[in-house]
Amino acid sequence: MSISISEKLKTLGIELPAPTAPVASYVSVTQANNLLFISGQISKAPDSEVLAGTLGRDCADEQGTEAARIAAINVLAQIVAHTDGLVSSVRRVLKLGVYIAATHEFKDHSQIANGASDLMVAVFGDAGKHARAALGMSSLPAGAAVEIDAIVELEESRC
Incomplete structure (x- = not known):
């Protein structure tokens, strides 16, 4: 029996929120074969407060x-909503x-992004190791900091 993503997060002391609905003209997740493309998820805490x-x-x-x-927890909520929610349903976080909302002088984008990357590895192990871009932005939706x-690859049998 495989552990669910929600159970894995509980062992890490994290509660998985309900996935957020889109606020404009897009969908939260699209799937092509065994790839999930997850739309941007902001740093909105479960209590609805945007960091x-x-x-x-x-x-x-x-x-x-x-x-x-x-924001990475919110990505995980979207994965759970579009799969059977098992850690084993994710072959790899690609x-x-x-x-990152940042001033033009800010230089530590990669350190901030590690908050998301470290979580993916904690949940999925080696399958959570991924390619990444960490970019500074002048602003983000709802004033979010991140x-x-x-892009997530699913096991073939989960498609």
Whole structure:
């Protein structure tokens, strides 16, 4: 019997929120064969509070790393909603795009993005190791500090 993503997160002390619905003209997830393309998920905590701010101005690095972790949890909620929710249904996290609201002087984007990357490895082990882009943005939706999109490969039998 395989462990669910929700159970794995509980062992890490994390509660999985309900997946968020799109707020504009797009869908949260598309699937092509065994690939899931997950739309950007912002750093919105389960209590509906958006972790907002701009790194290098009004948001400390620790807050940015936590915002990345929360956005990654929201990515996981989308994966669970579109699969049977088992860790084994994910063959590999292929790529994360991590968008960070930051001043042009801010230089530690990769450190902030580790909040998401470390979580993926904690949940999926080696299958959570991925390619990544960590980019600075002048602003993000709802004033969020971080937004993350993802490409995830599913096991063939889960398609």
